[in-house]
Amino acid sequence: MRPLTTVIMVAALAIGAGIWWLFFRGPSSAACAPVRELLSFNKTQIDAMNAKTHDPAPGSYEKATEPSDLDYQAWSDGLNDRAAKVTDKDLSGPAKDMARTAGWLVEARLNFNEQAAHTAPGAPMPPAGMAVKVFNEQFDAQARQLAQTCPP
Numbered sequence: 001m002r003p004l005t006t007v008i009m010v011a012a013l014a015i016g017a018g019i020w021w022l023f024f025r026g027p028s029s030a031a032c033a034p035v036r037e038l039l040s041f042n043k044t045q046i047d048a049m050n051a052k053t054h055d056p057a058p059g060s061y062e063k064a065t066e067p068s069d070l071d072y073q074a075w076s077d078g079l080n081d082r083a084a085k086v087t088d089k090d091l092s093g094p095a096k097d098m099a100r101t102a103g104w105l106v107e108a109r110l111n112f113n114e115q116a117a118h119t120a121p122g123a124p125m126p127p128a129g130m131a132v133k134v135f136n137e138q139f140d141a142q143a144r145q146l147a148q149t150c151p152p
Contacts, residue, residue, distance in 0.1 A: 031088035032150035038082040038095055039147055045075040069110055076106040091149065098142040105135035 115126030
């Protein structure tokens with residue numbers, strides 16, 4: 001009776017391991033390497049742009065600063081370049097979608113900057129502000145999903 005139980009347990013374990021290997025193990029480390037590079041570039045560029053952002057306190061005579069249009073465009077272009085290097089069939093689509101969303105976010109941000117330059121102080125936020133918010137939320141969700149799929 002004991003040898004039969006052992007054989008059944010070993011077979012069940014082997015079948016379970018096979019199912020996990022085929023369906024649940026996720027992408028390989030090599031497949032995730034370009035995704036990690038994409039996410040690392042994103043973090044580095046976001047940190048650099050945040051360092052250029054200064055919002056002075058109300059009543060202060062300090063000048064507000066923010067990244068230039070070229071900074072935003074370089075970030076988007078860099079994401080596109082890195083997303084193009086993701087070749088795994090399950091990861092390339094989400095990586096390219098994230099880079100595409102960054103492009104839309106940059107375009108919306110540049111439109112917002114243009115509209116804000118012609119908006120009187122105290123007036124409501126320009127309409128492009130909502131597009132920036134939506135694309136930013138979409139981009140953040142896509143980046144989180146890729147980071148979850150290919151953790152650092």
